[in-house]
Amino acid sequence: MMFRFGTACLLLLLPVLAATAQTGVKNDTIKVDKEQYDLFHPTPRKYMRPMVPDRPGITESPYSVDAGHFQYETDVVRLLTRRDGTTHGRDWYINHALGKIGLSNRTDLQVGLDSYTDTRNYDDADPSQNAVYRGVGDLTLRLKHTLVGDDNSRWALGLIGYATLPTGGPRGDGAVEYGAVLPVVFQITKPWNIGGQVATQVYWDRETRSRYLQLTPTFTTSYEVVKRLQVFAELVGYKDVRQSQWGSSINTGLQLAVSDNVQFDLGTHQPITNSVDHEYFFGLSFRR
Template sequence: MRAFRLLCLGLLLTSGLPALAQAPTGLPAPDPAGVDTLRARKRVYTLFKPVPRALMRPLSTDRPDATESAYSVDAGHFQVETDVLRLGRSRFVEQQSAQQELGFNHANLKMGLSHNVDLQVVVESYTVQTEGEGDAGTRRAGFGDVTVRLKRNLWGNDGGPMAFALMPFVKVPTGRKCGNGAWEGGIVTPFSVQLPHYFTLGTQFQATLNRDGEAREHFLELAPTLTVGHDLYKTLGGFVEIATAWDTRGRGWSATLNGGPVLRLGENLQLDTGINLALTKDTPTTYFLGFSFRR
């Protein structure tokens, strides 16, 4: 519990620092003078004085891959990223049981607070969880947990070949039937690189304090990821990703191979679909369909 309080303190401290997912394309040329000029012009805008559309950076989302974007939402603008539908299935070999989770509108609501900071609220709108099979199975359904995140871009927000951010988060146990009833949290460090020929490389390291209900204590989970995105056409792109997690209680690694297409319908709207294919046992394979929109 003490470690979790320290984590919450870190969240507050990070919010006071100087202020791939799908990394944006079409960024300003990495000319230091040009980047500095653009940054200086945009620093005057705030939550209540939105950045003009002509100065907004390209749409960059934390979905559909597990690797978060290193870019923040422009000050004063609102962005919605949601899983319209997400289906996860896993089979536990040793226990000879199965688990399925069906999620509807698990949404990430994002608001640009300043030039380099945005606030995010992740809401699990409705979830149906089933365990076991046949008459022996159990079913739970309802509103899930809420996660509050604060993304702070440290460099590369408005130009240059690389971008890096810090994003602490806290999960609030609002789900009565779907959730573990515990406060959890951690920090994510997304990093993005623009590569030649319309390729992007994204990676991150995530450290999370999860709750072990049986042991009644928190434990540390470490989760590095690596993703490569490519624009096939102006409106069509795709990604391939390796996402892993290490349970420090000694239960080993879990890993998935993720991928799917991304369809951009203008500057402020994109659709995506894909699969997270389990590479290790007792890991769910997940199928998803979603969209992202900003204004």
């Protein structure tokens, strides 16, 4: 069933990618050559594109940060809970942040840091396995490039490559991890967008001391209910290639734009399959 879901997500994205390539949308719809701007020659504020953070869902944004400008996105607080038989646990994330700087009109550099995590794992059948971990987590370096579409164009396609460095010690994942993401978005009407992504991640398994591949296809839709208030729903698949079964979740929430440069969000990730955590979050994004 989840294999069909993953395949369906890919099939839904293929027409979007094909149509994007066929329409040949230019980089900018405004009548200014923004390729002249870079890190040291920032894009004038009157020419900046709308702010579209990579949060709050799993689906990334295909839009890069304008050249010479900074954007900050963070989980102010996020709670994850899980249970599997006699084992259960929860994580508190505090300020898991992503900072971005626009290098050019289409490309930005991103640095992510898991600022503080409190993890507690319990085993009712064997209390000696109970464990508590607290502290700063790993550091992630990312590079995003908008391949097609920008500013007010209806289509956009991006590419993100990243590597996570094991700076968190016992709190982190324990080894270098890396991956790539291909996000896409299409504006059906002025208030209604659909999108999704295909993503591959190479993770490290501490217990087996080996790497494994995970695939994460998504499909998402958002709707602007009133000016500056959006709601979204997202279907996510998780495929650990070592396993025969898919995991999945449905994610919902809202985004409130306080201004053109400040947004708040809150929502939840609810599992469809038992292998996925319950999540509840409140986040903030701003730029300058």
